[in-house]
Amino acid sequence: MGGYGDVQMIDDKGLRMDGRKPSECRPIEIETGVVPVADGSARVRWGLNDVIAAVYGPMEAHPRKIQRQDRAVLDVRYNMAPFSTTDRIRPGFNRRSREISKVTAEALESVVMLELYPRSKIRVEIEVLCAEAGTRCAGITAASAALAHAGIPMTDLVVSVASGKVNGVVVCDLNKEEDNYGEADLPMGILPNSGELVFLQMDGDLSQEDFKIAWDYNMEAASHIHEIMARALKGGDA
Amino acid sequence: MSIPLVPELLRKHLADLAESDLRIDGRGRFESREISLEVGILPRAEGSARVQMGNTIVLAGVKFQLMTPYPDRPNQGGLMCSAEVRPVAGRSWEPGPPSPQSIELGRVVDRGIRESGCIDVDELCIIPGERAWQVILDVFAISDDGNLFDAFALAGIAALRSAIVPAERFEIGEDYPLPVSKTPTMCSYHRVGGRYVLDASKKEELGGDERIHITLGDDGHVHSLQKGLKGIFTTDEFEEIMEHAIERCSELRDLVNNAIEK
Numbered sequence: 001m002g003g004y005g006d007v008q009m010i011d012d013k014g015l016r017m018d019g020r021k022p023s024e025c026r027p028i029e030i031e032t033g034v035v036p037v038a039d040g041s042a043r044v045r046w047g048l049n050d051v052i053a054a055v056y057g058p059m060e061a062h063p064r065k066i067q068r069q070d071r072a073v074l075d076v077r078y079n080m081a082p083f084s085t086t087d088r089i090r091p092g093f094n095r096r097s098r099e100i101s102k103v104t105a106e107a108l109e110s111v112v113m114l115e116l117y118p119r120s121k122i123r124v125e126i127e128v129l130c131a132e133a134g135t136r137c138a139g140i141t142a143a144s145a146a147l148a149h150a151g152i153p154m155t156d157l158v159v160s161v162a163s164g165k166v167n168g169v170v171v172c173d174l175n176k177e178e179d180n181y182g183e184a185d186l187p188m189g190i191l192p193n194s195g196e197l198v199f200l201q202m203d204g205d206l207s208q209e210d211f212k213i214a215w216d217y218n219m220e221a222a223s224h225i226h227e228i229m230a231r232a233l234k235g236g237d238a
Numbered sequence: 239m240s241i242p243l244v245p246e247l248l249r250k251h252l253a254d255l256a257e258s259d260l261r262i263d264g265r266g267r268f269e270s271r272e273i274s275l276e277v278g279i280l281p282r283a284e285g286s287a288r289v290q291m292g293n294t295i296v297l298a299g300v301k302f303q304l305m306t307p308y309p310d311r312p313n314q315g316g317l318m319c320s321a322e323v324r325p326v327a328g329r330s331w332e333p334g335p336p337s338p339q340s341i342e343l344g345r346v347v348d349r350g351i352r353e354s355g356c357i358d359v360d361e362l363c364i365i366p367g368e369r370a371w372q373v374i375l376d377v378f379a380i381s382d383d384g385n386l387f388d389a390f391a392l393a394g395i396a397a398l399r400s401a402i403v404p405a406e407r408f409e410i411g412e413d414y415p416l417p418v419s420k421t422p423t424m425c426s427y428h429r430v431g432g433r434y435v436l437d438a439s440k441k442e443e444l445g446g447d448e449r450i451h452i453t454l455g456d457d458g459h460v461h462s463l464q465k466g467l468k469g470i471f472t473t474d475e476f477e478e479i480m481e482h483a484i485e486r487c488s489e490l491r492d493l494v495n496n497a498i499e500k
Contacts, residue, residue: 091320
């Protein structure tokens, strides 16, 4: 969080730079089947974010040492394409993408019924093609849609969204400027049917009151995103 | 890459088909899959393109950086092409450092573009010995159903042709289109069932033998050749595909020109 208080991001009418109300998400579109050779795939376009996820498997886990006798292993990779940001990203893993891959895997492991596929592996590949703040949320959302599109049994979908604070106002679904210059960022991974959580991070500075508002914004946004995801999965090309 | 399980059966099937001059997906020997080419599809890239040929889908993005010219070439900027086939693109592409296959892909695409001289590195110089543009072309596979070579080359040159030099962002004048004087295009031929076919699918690659990649410039000049994989070919066979490549590369060039003019 930059915390530059002098960057004006909320106008006198209480609207944000892109015209949204504080509780409003950027436009979201979800589509399935975008990687034809994969067993399941999804694309999430969310503001300028353009993220695809592909699922391969369940397949044999090799080498054998990675096999688990009682369940499948979920192999998740989050990566940003070199041309996805203003400054080119050098190919290869970095600490940020490793951490996001790890927390994403742990979020998805909580819902995928891995015990149905002992000794096998399910690969989840998340690729950010264009980034505009909130790529980890878009990635988790795309991955859960891709798993569902692949027909892999899950106890619930996962919808991820972040709220935060800019110029002292709690806002939902931060855009790039709000993320860069805002005061806080609270991404959550929510199970839309039960309202439970499988992913949570936060950085910045939020009072207990603001924290509760941000939490509630995320919950409301999750049910909105869930509707879009359900529509894509039901009416998709699958 | 994991060892494919099906090749022997697939090989035999492809050879049987070839006897009646057929291909596994019903195409003619020198018939390409339908190609769609779009430019300007990546908002964060200064130039971009998406190519789809059947179920093969690739993206290309151009980024610019400032560099200090190399001491032995103080008046030149730089051009770099990099190809990545990440495991998103298919079951057979595994995570880890770039495989020899993906390095070959990047280098063959790079040579076709570089050797055509379509980008004049002298024009990329801003202040001799001090500052110059480095043009970086990244090609990226979304879905590999065969013949990534041609898809990468096509997306690559289309992305360069659509690129805008972001001078304003670097506070050195106004943005301007990257000068690209030629449009090199690539055609790849795989030996499948004993004879060469154009634009092999993944199945044909798996059950086929060697491949030959030909990059030709606007005037039909040859800019890059590559023979890949184990196999033997004759002068007559090469002459036949070269003759076809001259025609096909020029059709691909028209495709790029049309996409840019749109």
